[in-house]
Amino acid sequence: MSSTPVELRDVRAAALRIQHFLHTTPVLTSHSVDVLAGRQLFFKAEHLQKTGSFKARGACNAVFLEKERNPDSAGVVTHSSGNHAQAVAYAAMCLGLPCTVVVPKGTPKVKCDAICSYGAELVFCNPTPVSRVKTCASVAEETGRTIIHSSDNYDVIAGQGTIALELLNEVPDLDAIVVPTSGGGMLAGVSVTTQKIQPKCQVYAVEPVGKNLQRCLEAKQRLWSDPPTFLNTVADSMRLQAVGHLAFPIICEYTNTRVFTVTDDQMIEGMKLTFERMKQVIEAASGAGVYAAVKLIGEVQPKARKVGVILCGGNVDLDKLPWVMPITSY
Ligand SMILES: Cc1ncc(COP(=O)(O)O)c(C=O)c1O
Numbered sequence: 001m002s003s004t005p006v007e008l009r010d011v012r013a014a015a016l017r018i019q020h021f022l023h024t025t026p027v028l029t030s031h032s033v034d035v036l037a038g039r040q041l042f043f044k045a046e047h048l049q050k051t052g053s054f055k056a057r058g059a060c061n062a063v064f065l066e067k068e069r070n071p072d073s074a075g076v077v078t079h080s081s082g083n084h085a086q087a088v089a090y091a092a093m094c095l096g097l098p099c100t101v102v103v104p105k106g107t108p109k110v111k112c113d114a115i116c117s118y119g120a121e122l123v124f125c126n127p128t129p130v131s132r133v134k135t136c137a138s139v140a141e142e143t144g145r146t147i148i149h150s151s152d153n154y155d156v157i158a159g160q161g162t163i164a165l166e167l168l169n170e171v172p173d174l175d176a177i178v179v180p181t182s183g184g185g186m187l188a189g190v191s192v193t194t195q196k197i198q199p200k201c202q203v204y205a206v207e208p209v210g211k212n213l214q215r216c217l218e219a220k221q222r223l224w225s226d227p228p229t230f231l232n233t234v235a236d237s238m239r240l241q242a243v244g245h246l247a248f249p250i251i252c253e254y255t256n257t258r259v260f261t262v263t264d265d266q267m268i269e270g271m272k273l274t275f276e277r278m279k280q281v282i283e284a285a286s287g288a289g290v291y292a293a294v295k296l297i298g299e300v301q302p303k304a305r306k307v308g309v310i311l312c313g314g315n316v317d318l319d320k321l322p323w324v325m326p327i328t329s330y
Helices: 009-018 031-037 057-068 083-095 109-117 131-145 154-170 185-197 213-219 248-254 264-277 286-300
Strands: 040-046 075-081 099-104 121-125 177-181 202-207 258-261 305-310
Touching: 009 057, 009 154, 009 185, 031 286, 040 154, 040 185, 040 286, 057 075, 057 083, 057 109, 057 154, 057 185, 057 305, 075 083, 075 131, 083 099, 083 109, 099 131, 099 248, 121 131, 154 185, 154 202, 154 305, 177 185, 177 286, 185 202, 185 248, 202 286, 213 248, 258 264, 258 286, 264 286, 286 305
Parallel strands: 040 305, 075 099, 099 121, 177 202, 177 305, 202 258
Antiparallel strands: none
């Protein structure tokens, strides 16, 4: 018997649990981007998912399971830079559960407005991992609400795995998938699902500069400082420096150890390419995946013919597009 804490059956169960509340997102293609990349790219359009990001998958699975396990639940609470917060608020709204979200000061207004529009209460904290965790824990204690972590939660990881279930269902012979990575929930879910369904397909993390995930994967150890810090990156949804404790062993087991590290300018290049050639509004995290698939994957897997790219989110503040606003500090 395998000891993996998230199995394919958990991902399949998640898909059934969440199906009526979420979209099966389309897989987009672009001839002109394929020509640039020198291979066929398949873009899983999670920016068109409910709430504007893939995060709705993991959040719905975890919140719906909370209600299944605890019918008298007092509700849920989470901390997030925005997309997971919106997703948990949406999931709670689907069931009529009370919800509080702790967001760091400085979170884009478009994300805060969206969280409130799903009926959740906002609590602001300082933009440090420690402040987020502490504030969330005290709300949980005061209200009796269950904490739904953005990535370090097996139910969330199983929910994110449904991206790969759908992508491989549509394009079964993918050679590789690139996954923008912050806390590692999406990477863990996509990696375990892909390995079980299409073991030849390699899954690669794409990270902002400063994360150094490859070093940790090679050492099979979380080498980040404790407490970890936030990265200074244009991708406001990929600021966690460290991958979570629960996600990390899954990633070590199922993800390729080669990691693609991208700069702000490269993420912006990926974003612009997608706006211009595909007419899709995506955020910088998605741009990171596009850049890696177009420009970097050939260095590692030159023979890859078909590559999956997760357009993980589209929640971008149109008044603050990164090529309009100068990049200073985030
Ligand atoms: C749009 C987007 N892409 C990528 C990520 C990274 O996901 P994970 O934290 O599961 O690694 C996030 C996380 O918030 C996100 O919102």
